[in-house]
Amino acid sequence: MIIETQFIVWGGFVHDHKAKRLFQCLVGLLSILAPIFGSEVAAADRLVALYSAHAVPYAMPWVAEELGLFKKYDIDFAFVYIPSSSTATAAILGGNVEIGLLGGVGIVNAYVSGATDLVFIGSIKNVMTQSVLAKPEITKLEQLKGKRIGVTRIGSNTHYFTVQAFRRAGMNPERDITFIQTGGEAETVGALMAGRIDAATLLPPSDGKAIALGFRYVVFGPDIGIPYAASTIATRRSVIAKRGPVVGRFMRAMAEASKSMHRDREIVYRVMEKKLRIRDRKVLDDSYSIEMKVMEPRLELKAPAIQPMIEEVARTNARANEVKPQDLIDRRYLAEMESSGFFSQVWGERR
Numbered sequence: 001m002i003i004e005t006q007f008i009v010w011g012g013f014v015h016d017h018k019a020k021r022l023f024q025c026l027v028g029l030l031s032i033l034a035p036i037f038g039s040e041v042a043a044a045d046r047l048v049a050l051y052s053a054h055a056v057p058y059a060m061p062w063v064a065e066e067l068g069l070f071k072k073y074d075i076d077f078a079f080v081y082i083p084s085s086s087t088a089t090a091a092i093l094g095g096n097v098e099i100g101l102l103g104g105v106g107i108v109n110a111y112v113s114g115a116t117d118l119v120f121i122g123s124i125k126n127v128m129t130q131s132v133l134a135k136p137e138i139t140k141l142e143q144l145k146g147k148r149i150g151v152t153r154i155g156s157n158t159h160y161f162t163v164q165a166f167r168r169a170g171m172n173p174e175r176d177i178t179f180i181q182t183g184g185e186a187e188t189v190g191a192l193m194a195g196r197i198d199a200a201t202l203l204p205p206s207d208g209k210a211i212a213l214g215f216r217y218v219v220f221g222p223d224i225g226i227p228y229a230a231s232t233i234a235t236r237r238s239v240i241a242k243r244g245p246v247v248g249r250f251m252r253a254m255a256e257a258s259k260s261m262h263r264d265r266e267i268v269y270r271v272m273e274k275k276l277r278i279r280d281r282k283v284l285d286d287s288y289s290i291e292m293k294v295m296e297p298r299l300e301l302k303a304p305a306i307q308p309m310i311e312e313v314a315r316t317n318a319r320a321n322e323v324k325p326q327d328l329i330d331r332r333y334l335a336e337m338e339s340s341g342f343f344s345q346v347w348g349e350r351r
Contacts, residue, residue: 044076049099056291057231062271064257074248083184084153103157104229122233125307130161134199147198188316208283251333
């Protein structure tokens with residue numbers, strides 16, 4: 001079973017008290033009903049995870065739920081939406097959640113600042129797929145000089161992509177544009193429609209929604225292919241120490257869900273429609289085609305995708321120069337699935 005809610009997190013603490021109370025009540029209800037409905041529920045290990053954007057890569061746990069994988073691996077799973085990498089990282093550090101599916105920049109920022117308990121254990125996507133969109137009359141980035149650009153948060157994936165895109169165009173994003181923090185992808189689309197921003201940096205499927213509303217790409221991110229740990233699986237080393245086997249079973253569920261996502265687009269469409277209410281087939285087709293080209297079939301972490309984030313953090317924090325990508329990586333679960341033959345079995349390969 002997946003229980004979903006939305007928490008507003010700042011500095012690692014839940015501030016939406018009504019949501020928190022509801023969440024606690026649901027947990028309590030499950031504990032009361034467990035003896036009634038059998039030992040199977042009682043035996044399942046509770047695990048709380050978050051996702052930081054409404055995007056195809058983060059549908060992986062929903063696909064796992066659809067396939068019954070959490071039940072298979074005895075996990076009582078809760079999935080919480082906390083937008084943007086920076087606030088999601090705060091939630092992981094605060095202990096509100098144990099696993100994060102999020103952009104890597106928040107993890108790197110916190111690690112460099114001393115939160116060395118944080119660690120990447122897998123990656124869903126190591127390339128940025130954001131794009132910059134605006135009204136049809138804006139066809140190049142230079143036309144956005146002095147304009148307002150919507151991103152989810154400063155320090156988020158959307159912010160990083162925008163900075164890189166403008167730098168590649170020979171512009172200075174700190175001087176030439178004004179960043180407007182919207183709080184989330186849906187809010188960015190809303191701000192673009194309302195005219196509160198002049199352009200927006202969006203992920204699939206939000207970019208497809210904007211296109212359907214008449215906006216156009218100024219920069220199509222997948223064509224650039226910026227290396228970046230854009231959709232990672234992260235946790236705390238202390239969680240691994242205390243609950244290593246549970247985290248391992250979760251990773252196996254993700255590995256099986258990953259294979260299904262790559263081979264069966266209909267299951268992805270089904271969960272996106274169910275969870276995000278996206279019914280536009282073209283939006284789904286475009287989003288799936290963009291994301292599946294760069295998603296990691298075996299959840300592989302790549303050091304070259306982490307290095308650019310370290311370099312960006314080093315611009316404002318010299319301590320980042322002492323950090324290497326390997327310092328942030330723990331491959332134990334990926335290595336175990338490789339050596340045991342689990343990956344080969346999942347993908348139907350002969351050893």
